[in-house]
Amino acid sequence: MKRTVAIVGITGRIGTRTAKELLERGFDVIGINRRPERIPLRCTDFSCTTRKADAGNYTEIFEAIRGADAVVMAVEPTREHPESYPADNMNVLKACKEQGVKLFITLLNYYALKAPDGRLMLEADPVHPEFLPIENAYLDAAMLIKTEKELDWLIIAAPGEMVPYMGKTGVYRIQEDILVTTDPGSMDFKKTSRLSMEDMAHCIAEQVEKQNRRHQIISVAY
Numbered sequence: 361m362k363r364t365v366a367i368v369g370i371t372g373r374i375g376t377r378t379a380k381e382l383l384e385r386g387f388d389v390i391g392i393n394r395r396p397e398r399i400p401l402r403c404t405d406f407s408c409t410t411r412k413a414d415a416g417n418y419t420e421i422f423e424a425i426r427g428a429d430a431v432v433m434a435v436e437p438t439r440e441h442p443e444s445y446p447a448d449n450m451n452v453l454k455a456c457k458e459q460g461v462k463l464f465i466t467l468l469n470y471y472a473l474k475a476p477d478g479r480l481m482l483e484a485d486p487v488h489p490e491f492l493p494i495e496n497a498y499l500d501a502a503m504l505i506k507t508e509k510e511l512d513w514l515i516i517a518a519p520g521e522m523v524p525y526m527g528k529t530g531v532y533r534i535q536e537d538i539l540v541t542t543d544p545g546s547m548d549f550k551k552t553s554r555l556s557m558e559d560m561a562h563c564i565a566e567q568v569e570k571q572n573r574r575h576q577i578i579s580v581a582y
Contacts (some may be wrong), residue, residue, distance in 0.1 A: 365568055366390040366428035368415055368452055369435035371402040373524060374467060377561035378432060380406050387564055392424045415448035419470040420456040425476035430568050431456050437497040446504050457511045463571055464513045465564060470553065471495040472502035473517045473579050474537055476544035485549055501544040502577060512574050514567055517558065520553030528558035532582050540581035553581045 365382050369375045370391035379389045391399045399410045413424035415435060425431050433452050444544035449466055453567045456464045470511040473486035475489060480499070487495050502515055519540065541552040563580045567573060 362386060362388050363429045364388040364390060364427055366392055366411075366425045366431045367392065368392045368413070368421070368424075368431065368433045370408075371398050372434050373557055374522075374560055374564075375432075375434040376397055376402060377557050378434060378564045380410060380557075381565040382568065383562045385409065385569060387565075387568070390428055392421075395409075398557055415567075416444055418451050418455060420554070421452055422458060424516070425452070425461060426457055427457055428459070428461055430463040430465065431461050432564060433464070434564075434566070437494050439494065442493040442497040449501045450504050452510060453505060453508060453513065462512060463568065464511055465516060465567060466501070466505065466513070467516050467518065467560075467564070468498045468502055468577075469495070469518045470520055470549070472515060472577060473539045475539055475549075476533065476541060478538075481549075484547070497534045497544050505576075506575075509575075512571070512573075514566065514573050515519040515577040516560075516564060517577060517579050519550035519555045520551070521578070522555055522557055522560060524557045526556035526558070528556065528562055530559065530562055532559050532563065532580055533579050534563070534580050536576050538579060540579040542582065553579075555581045 391408045391410045392413050394414045411424040413420035471481045543552045546552045
């Protein structure tokens with residue numbers, strides 16, 4: 361029997377790639393977006409079920425994920441209201457619990473991780489104050505999700521740099537809590553922690569398919 365995966369934020373660069381990867385593996389995909397009419401425009405090389413929902417609206421997201429076995433949240437904080445991002449994640453997580461979804465996966469950035477030396481990434485790689493609310497939103501979302509004990513969840517943290525031009529290799533490293541780098545002693549995280557968007561989509565699909573990681577924050581990079 362086919363399994364169904366709902367992707368919140370399917371029109372993003374990772375959302376579209378993840379949908380394509382899942383469809384190629386035989387999954388059914390529900391594409392969720394605040395403006396579902398954009399989905400056919402952005403997802404030009406495949407088709408899927410489309411539903412309208414805002415992650416910040418519990419009633420909408422509850423209905424949109426109906427019938428899903430797993431939910432992937434592939435959205436980013438907005439510059440206008442980054443403070444709503446942690447609550448949006450918890451909204452989707454709560455809806456997953458109520459709908460009996462088996463697995464919730466969210467894609468955060470590497471500020472949800474620790475640096476190789478054990479410090480929080482926000483300490484090891486400080487950001488300009490203008491961008492601090494956005495990066496803090498990732499860390500806050502991770503801390504909230506970690507309090508969930510009943511639903512199976514997985515946080516997949518992006519590397520220092522995620523690029524759209526390296527293609528899919530299916531070969532990368534995964535480790536829990538700490539940023540994967542090619543040189544743990546280097547502070548240049550952008551150059552020493554890298555992954556293609558296609559391989560990130562591959563990793564997400566692998567975790568949906570195997571479901572062998574629970575209640576973890578993982579780093580993925582070459």
